[in-house]
Amino acid sequence: MFHPLTGKCAHVNKSNNELVLGDCKSHSQWSSEGNGSPIRLMDSALCLKAEGEGLPATLSKHCLSQQSSWRSVSKTGLHLATSDGNRSHLCLEMDSDSSKIVTRKCICIDDYDSSCLDNPQSQWFQLISTNV
Structure with missing residues (x-):
């Protein structure tokens, strides 16, 4: 999962299952089956989950929850979003x-x-097939 503004990729902080940005050469691998599906951490039963407004994105085993269903919601295709309920x-x-x-x-x-009026680039993320 690539963040174009910084040129960094999403990694999993193993101590608390939160996502952080870091070097793309030592990245976490992700998979998705398309709009409306979970974004899964490869080789695990965990998927990306939104905990709420302003809270860190985490990994969860609850991959069928509404907060684990992600889709592209902008014309640019760079906003990955879930519903807050x-x-x-x-x-x-x-x-x-x-x-x-x-x-x-x-x-x-x-x-x-x-x-x-705000700059949306901090919210731009891409699921890419390779990052090096």
């Missing part, structure tokens, strides 16, 4: 104060989004 999208985002990957309300995902 209240009809809002939570996007993956690089935390500005650390290397953690958190989930926040998606910004700039359509032409009528008034929050488009």
Whole structure:
């Protein structure tokens, strides 16, 4: 999972199962079956899960939950989002104060989004087939 703004990739912090950005040469491998499916950590039973607004994205065994179902929600195809249960999208985002990957309300995902004064690049993530 690649973050274009920083040129870094998503890694799993093994001590707390949170996601952090780091060097793409020593990356964690991910798989997805497409829009609306879980993003799974390769060779494990764990998948990416949103815990809530502003909270770190984590790994969970609850891969069928609504917060573990991810889809591309913008025209750019660079916003990976899940539902927060209240009809809002939570996007993956690089935390500005650390290397953690958190989930926040998606910004700039359509032409009528008034929050488009913000720069959405911290929320841009791509699932890529290779990263070196």
